[in-house]
Amino acid sequence: MRSSWNLSEQLHTAPNDDIEHVLVEYNGPQVVTLRDAIGVKLAVASDEDESCVRWVQAYITETERKALFDGALTIRDALLKDVVFVVDVSHDGRPLRSWDYDPTLLTDADLPKRGALLPRAVREEFAQAVPEFPELRLDGGGVVRSSGVAFRALSSVLDSFQRLWNAIAQSITDEGPKERGRWPSVLANAAELSLGAAGHGSLVLHVSPSDEHVFNEVAKKFESLANAGDDPAKLSSAFAKLGPRVQSRYGELLGHLQKQDLQLLTRWPSGSAFVSGYAAARVLSAFPRGQVGKPRTVKAVGTFLAFDSTKLDFEFTDESSDDKYEGRVDPEVLETHASVAVGRGSRYVVTIEVQSTVTHAGHLHESNTLRSISPMDGTEGGAHPSPGTDAP
Structure with a gap:
């Protein structure tokens, strides 16, 4: 085993989780989903020696699962939660010991490569049907609860999402300033999103764009912005093209997601984008300075x-x-x-x-x-x- 592991003496009984799906296999399982009484975990084989394989695990929501299979969420980002588990499993599959692990102690060697997605063949096998119309999927403890949806939280997130959407729409046209100020009402109307219906699931909102062409153009930019993750160079490049208003609105959306402990998956017929509250601090810290x-x-x-x-x-x-x-x-x-x-x-x-x-x-x-x-x-x-x- 690598010497970089910082494991405490407070061991837990290793969970005997059921393997739901083996997603990546190379001389044995490398990436799997597990199911227990609480929910579903994503688990990645991180290290091994002659006695066992050491796994890094984290719970994932149904929205994150869809984002993984859409290619909108990397394996690494799905693991970097506030609560992470390190579990040793024998080579014959017997759970041996486990730890609650501080995710800030995970090194690059412990995690999948930055930007690594599930293999294309796996994504195609498990991918959900492409939505006929755009949709927003919301998940997380702050907004989606067993008792229902917190209206105030939902309102703040959707309002900041629309403001970001407007800012991107304005930035990719020649009409109006790229910063703060006035811009034509026709563009505001074209970028406006409306709730078409609510579907089953964590919380699924079917979106009715006012202008399909504007929606598709904005969606592409939003997808590239979300895919930049916490990479400072990619974020800097994106904001240089889209302008400071977009940076401000994106930071605002991330702040609301963080405050409400929310995950947001935007899906449309030709793409998808995933942003989350648990990654917000890392993304915000990578924003360009000065x-x-x-x-x-x-x-x-x-x-x-x-x-x-x-x-x-x-x-x-x-x-x-x-x-x-x-x-x-x-x-x-x-x-x-x-x-x-x-x-x-x-x-x-x-x-x-x-x-x-x-x-x-x-x-x-x-x-x-x-x-x-x-x-x-x-x-x-x-x-x-x-x-x-x-x-x-």
Whole structure:
């Protein structure tokens, strides 16, 4: 056995699980699924000596099983859970001993290669029927419970998913900014997803895209983003093409999945993509760091919630999108506006400079600087921006 194993003295009785399927075999089983009274485990032969084979095991949900057979989930990622088991089994199949193992102690040598999927022949043998229409499959302790579905959790995840979908749709067209700001309502309508029906299973939502062509184009980008996993180079390349708004929205979705302990499998006739809460921290930590792109200018119409000419800070809400901006007031603004009216009785057109920066935790932070103010009464040349719909 490798010397890198960090096994405690707290042994457990080795479980006598039933082998459900042998998925990979080479001089004996290498990847199998096991079933016990609790559920299904994925198990990978990791090491061996003359006395036994050492397996790394983790429970998987039905959604993860489908993602594995779709090729949307790697074997390695399916194993890297908060709870991992290390089990020694004799060469004649007798379970000998087991440990609860800290997954952070697993080395590259203990796990399958990064990006390794189940063999194509295995995936084709066990693959589920291709859905006729797009669907979202949700699983995990935070949302799908024996007592039903938590509406608040479901709402937050689906809302952030739609916001990401809109951001990707906007990024792959020539219409509208690639960052924060206003963009045509026709694009928002084309990217909108609706619930067509709910099916049987963990939680299956059948999706009705407003525009099939837009859906397919966005789905391809989402699939490549999900497949980037926690690879910093792949994520950096993806965000360089899709822009900081997509990075922000993807981070938002991952945060909700993590908070709700949720797994999300998106399936459509030509592909699938899997993202999960248990991998969110690893993915977020691999986000590119530092400033993202050049500072950009946002023009917004709305009201001030706060304005302090002494501390040089402000808070402003865009009436069309309900986006809120807070940050620093450019001192030059005070030359014409030493004070402003705060509250919904007074409307202004403002120009805000936005700089995106990725924090050490992998989250996208936006710093805002107020550059100009014009009242909407027309006395200072204020004009409403061209009609459009703000991207969520």
